Amino acid sequence: MATDLNILSSNLNEAFSGKVVSLEERLGELTLVVKSGDMLGVFTRLRDDADLRFEELVDVCGIDYSTYGSELCEDGKYLPDAPREGARFAAVYHLLSVSHNVRLRVRVFADDDAMPVLNTVTGIWPSANWYEREAFDLYGIIFVGHPDLRRILTDYGFVGNPFRKDFPLSGTVEMRYDAAQQRVIYEPVTLEPREITPRTMREENYGRS
Amino acid sequence: MAEIKNYTMNFGPQHPAAHGVLRLVLELDGEVIQRADPHIGLLHRATEKLAEHKTFLQSVPYMDRLDYVSMMMNEHAYVMAIEKLAGIEVPVRAQYIRVMFDEITRILNHLLWLGASALDVGAMSPMFYTFREREDLMDAYEAVSGARMHAAYYRPGGVYRDLPDTMPQYKASKIHNAEAVKKLNENRQGSLLDFLEDFCNRFPANVDDYETLLTDNRIFKQRTVGIGVVTPERAMALGFTGPMLRGSGVVWDLRKKQPYEVYDRIDFDIPVGVEGDCYDRYVVRVEEMRQSNRIIKQCIDWLRQNPGPVMTSDPKFGPPKRESMKQNMEELIHHFKHFTEGFHVPAGEVYSAVEHAKGEFGIYLVSDGANKPYRMKIRAPGFAHLSSLDEMTRGHMIADVVAVIGTQDIVFGEIDR
Numbered sequence: 001m002a003t004d005l006n007i008l009s010s011n012l013n014e015a016f017s018g019k020v021v022s023l024e025e026r027l028g029e030l031t032l033v034v035k036s037g038d039m040l041g042v043f044t045r046l047r048d049d050a051d052l053r054f055e056e057l058v059d060v061c062g063i064d065y066s067t068y069g070s071e072l073c074e075d076g077k078y079l080p081d082a083p084r085e086g087a088r089f090a091a092v093y094h095l096l097s098v099s100h101n102v103r104l105r106v107r108v109f110a111d112d113d114a115m116p117v118l119n120t121v122t123g124i125w126p127s128a129n130w131y132e133r134e135a136f137d138l139y140g141i142i143f144v145g146h147p148d149l150r151r152i153l154t155d156y157g158f159v160g161n162p163f164r165k166d167f168p169l170s171g172t173v174e175m176r177y178d179a180a181q182q183r184v185i186y187e188p189v190t191l192e193p194r195e196i197t198p199r200t201m202r203e204e205n206y207g208r209s
Numbered sequence: 210m211a212e213i214k215n216y217t218m219n220f221g222p223q224h225p226a227a228h229g230v231l232r233l234v235l236e237l238d239g240e241v242i243q244r245a246d247p248h249i250g251l252l253h254r255a256t257e258k259l260a261e262h263k264t265f266l267q268s269v270p271y272m273d274r275l276d277y278v279s280m281m282m283n284e285h286a287y288v289m290a291i292e293k294l295a296g297i298e299v300p301v302r303a304q305y306i307r308v309m310f311d312e313i314t315r316i317l318n319h320l321l322w323l324g325a326s327a328l329d330v331g332a333m334s335p336m337f338y339t340f341r342e343r344e345d346l347m348d349a350y351e352a353v354s355g356a357r358m359h360a361a362y363y364r365p366g367g368v369y370r371d372l373p374d375t376m377p378q379y380k381a382s383k384i385h386n387a388e389a390v391k392k393l394n395e396n397r398q399g400s401l402l403d404f405l406e407d408f409c410n411r412f413p414a415n416v417d418d419y420e421t422l423l424t425d426n427r428i429f430k431q432r433t434v435g436i437g438v439v440t441p442e443r444a445m446a447l448g449f450t451g452p453m454l455r456g457s458g459v460v461w462d463l464r465k466k467q468p469y470e471v472y473d474r475i476d477f478d479i480p481v482g483v484e485g486d487c488y489d490r491y492v493v494r495v496e497e498m499r500q501s502n503r504i505i506k507q508c509i510d511w512l513r514q515n516p517g518p519v520m521t522s523d524p525k526f527g528p529p530k531r532e533s534m535k536q537n538m539e540e541l542i543h544h545f546k547h548f549t550e551g552f553h554v555p556a557g558e559v560y561s562a563v564e565h566a567k568g569e570f571g572i573y574l575v576s577d578g579a580n581k582p583y584r585m586k587i588r589a590p591g592f593a594h595l596s597s598l599d600e601m602t603r604g605h606m607i608a609d610v611v612a613v614i615g616t617q618d619i620v621f622g623e624i625d626r
Contacts, residue, residue, distance in 0.1 A: 027293055027559055055445040058562075061573055061586035069556075069577045094560055094573065094588070098445060098459065101466050105560065127448025130596035153250035153625060162255060169262055197264055199579050202553045 004102050005030055011051045012104075016042055031105045039108050040119050046095060046104070047124055054095035054104060057125035061092045062135035067165045069201075089116040089141055110141060120146040138163035168193055215243055218607075222251050226329050226611045229621035231595075233610070240606050245599045252625040260585040264551030265291055265365060268585070273359035275587060276623040279318040279566045280350075281310045283623070284363040289469065290561040290572040291365040295554045297526050302517040303367035304470040309508035310353075310362070311563070312501040313405075316412075317346050318566035318618075319498050326491075326615030327423060330432040335422050342415055345408050352376055352401045365552075366521035372512065374400045402509050409506045416498055423491070433487035437601040437613040440485060447600070448593035451568030452497065453617065456482035456490035463564040477504050487616040526552050551580040560588075567591055567618050589623035 005025055012023060012032060019042055021033040034042050046054045066088050087109035095104045110116030120143040121128045132143040133152040140161035143149060151158060160167055170191040178185045220233040227233070230251035236244040256275065260268040272283040285307060292299060320343050324336035347357045352373050354360035362369050376397035381387045396407040423429045439449070444457040454461050462479045464472040480496035482489030521527040528547050529540040556578040562571035568590025575584040594617040601617075602610050 026557060029560060031558070055442075056448055056450075058448065058450075058569065059560075059571060059573065059586065059588040061584075063575065063584050068583060092573065092586075094571070098461055103560070105558075125448070126446050126600075127593050127596065130592060151250075153253045155250070163258055169258060195262070197267070197550065197580070199581050200550060200553075201577075201579050 004100070008052075008100075008102050008104070011049075015045055015049055015052065029103065029105060031107060033107045033109075036108050036111055036118055040121070040124075043093075043106070043121050043124050046106075052097065053099050054097045056096040056098060057093060057121065057127050057131075058096045058103075059092075059094040060121075060128055060131035060135060061094075062139035062141050062163070063090045063092060064088060064139060064163065064165045065090065087111060087116075088113040089139060091118055091135055091141060093121070116141045117144060118142070119144050122146055137161070140164070213238075220610070222248075226614065228325065228614060228619045230625075231614070231619065231621065233598075235607070235610070237607070242602045242605055242607065242610065245602045245610065247595055247598050249595065249621070250625050252621045254626065256626045257585050257587060260582055262581065264580050265554060265582065266548070266551050268582070269364065270359060270361040273361060274622055275589070275626060276318075276565070276567065276570070276591070276620050277358065278321050278620055279314045280358055280360055281307075281314045281362060282318075282563055282565045282570060284361070285311060286561055286563045286565070286570050286572045288363045288365045289563065290559050290574040291554060293561055294557055294559045294574060294576060295365070295526060295552075297366050297521050297523060299367055299470075299521060300518045301471065302371075302512065302515060303519040305508050305511050305515075306368050306372065306519060307363060308470050308472060308475065309405075309505055309512070310350075312504045312508070313346050313349060315501045315566045316498050316505075317343055319494050319501075320346075322494065322566075322615075322618045323419060323423075323491075326612075326618075327429070329611045329615040330429060332423060332426070332429060335419055338415070338418060338422075342408075342412065345404075348377070349401060349405055349408075352404075364520070364527075366523065366527045367519045369520075371519045372401045376401060376404050402513060405505060406509050409502050409509070412502050413499060416495060416502075420495060424495075430488060432608075432612050433491060433616070435484075436487045436605065436609050437616060438484065438486045439597075439601065443600075444485065447597040449568065449597070450590050450593070451565065452490055452493050453568060453590075453594055455479065456493045457485035458482055463562060463569060467562075469561075469563065475504055475507050487612050490616050553578060553580050554582075562588070565590055567620070567623075568594065570623075587623070587626055589626065591617065591619050591624045595619055595624055 009023055009025065009030055013020060019034055019038045021035060023032050046052050089110045090107050093106040095106065108118060110118050118141060120132055122132065130152060132146055133150060135141045136143060136149055137151040137153055138161060154162060160172060170189050170193060172189060173186045174189045175184055175186050215236050215238050218235045218237055220235055221227040222230040222232040232248040234246040234248065235242055256271050259271060269284055269287065272287045273280040275283045320339040324339035327335040350360050351357045354362040354369065378397055379385065379390045379393045381390045396404055439457050441457045441459045444454050444459060458481055460479060460481055465479060477500045480493045482493050524543055529543045534540045534544045554576045556576055558575045560571055560573045562569050570590055571588035573586040573588065574582055577583045598613065601613050
């Protein structure tokens with residue numbers, strides 16, 4: 001496996017010289033970071049190049065990096081303790097090559113934090129269709145060129161992007177049947193945000209003298 | 210001549226053939242499907258968001274509730290992700306126990322699938338037989354974890370505890386008198402391994418029974434042969450994994466190709482289909498049950514001969530021993546911290562996948578060094594399969610939609626998460 005990854009990483013460097021923002025190996029997994037402008041060319045090449053041939057897109061995962069590494073808590077919400085460098089939203093693509101038996105993770109950051117926009121890869125792998133809809137629904141990342149970018153997991157008429165770090169865990173509305181109106185109604189939540197186990201960090205080498 | 214228009218039909222979410230809460234909006238031309246638009250998310254519980262607010266250990270029981278017919282396999286992917294990220298060494302005995310229970314789970318899943326999908330296409334009786342066998346395996350779950358379904362048995366660093374030496378017994382009641390109970394308890398006199406060995410010895414004959422009901426059954430073949438055909442290239446492009454991919458003839462099984470735990474020491478075969486239709490996927494899954502049975506037998510033999518620890522001895526990740534906790538102040542503190550604050554996982558990201566009964570079940574875990582995950586993404590096999598429903602049913606009749614939903618082995622716990 002380790003030699004496979006070495007071959008793969010040299011192949012990647014060769015194929016995408018100048019387009020690779022970073023390429024690192026950790027825990028036996030390769031992570032490639034590319035710019036959002038280059039993503040379509042890179043992904044097409046990843047699928048079609050005979051030395052790469054990633055036939056399967058296994059997963060697309062949206063991430064909100066806004067509170068990464070933070071342990072400051074206020075009203076049950078974690079705050080970014082220092083303004084982060086780099087973009088807030090990213091999509092992480094997990095690729096699998098059935099013919100070469102290797103995996104690759106590709107991370108693409110969306111440049112604009114206020115309106116994260118990426119290109120769709122549905123034209124390259126049809127399986128991206130629902131995964132991109134999910135990232136759009138939960139994080140509000142817009143995939144340009146997607147044939148059917150609708151919400152997928154949340155309720156009909158849902159407002160907000162629930163997996164963003166600034167969205168409360170309890171949500172914003174609750175639903176009940178109202179006997180007087182004889183229908184189901186939505187109301188603002190009455191739950192108090194509370195946290196039983198706080199999020200904590202440890203300094204380096206804690207407890208391992 | 211009158212103009213004939215397509216019409217739209219709603220299917221579900223409360224329909225017995227929808228395998229849960231699937232809502233389908235079907236566009237029909239007569240009885241032929243023109244477009245199928247699955248509406249999912251009716252069971253969405255935001256497991257991934259909840260996990261961000263729980264310690265690593267507290268999320269283990271949530272995993273059971275994802276794919277609620279193959280519980281322990283979900284836990285497996287999750288604990289493996291933590292172990293990989295934190296560099297925890299798992300004792301070999303725990304690895305064998307995990308492999309054994311993974312295969313028990315695979316049989317559990319395939320038995321339910323076999324019964325339910327046969328019922329969908331009109332065969333009533335397999336359901337009763339498959340649930341009879343499921344009962345025994347559920348008892349094995351109960352013996353090790355105390356719960357029939359939501360076990361929470363796998364823990365980061367090993368498994369909760371070693372296999373029990375005795376099996377729970379039936380007690381006499383109004384329904385079963387002492388004599389009947391004695392007969393029921395006949396194979397429960399020894400340890401869990403004895404009970405499972407007895408199961409493994411009779412299970413192949415049970416699979417033969419299911420096959421006599423279905424494999425050459427004319428009605429069953431009419432409903433499944435040539436329905437929902439997917440070519441190997443298309444199956445890969447659509448993100449298929451597991452039996453769905455193998456049914457199309459692609460030789461791909463993580464247990465062989467990227468072996469985890471002790472699968473590389475175990476002897477088993479991978480069945481592969483030819484046509485890529487519903488019938489081939491049925492044959493693949495039935496053969497997988499026989500192979501799982503083989504794996505369980507090998508695990509039983511190994512576990513009998515090799516006693517040992519089942520939980521990592523690393524005090525930062527495994528709980529302290531009960532006896533030492535009662536006598537030792539340090540251990541008491543460790544125990545308290547382990548179950549309240551939880552352990553801290555080093556910063557980094559990892560993707561760990563297992564060959565789940567339905568396909569590739571993966572956990573993508575991002576940690577920033579805290580006692581809770583920063584982001585956890587669940588890669589559910591059924592999500593990719595269901596997204597291809599439109600393509601698989603297009604041009605088929607309404608009744609075939611049910612056969613295709615059946616063959617995809619849909620469970621909404623994992624799709625909606």
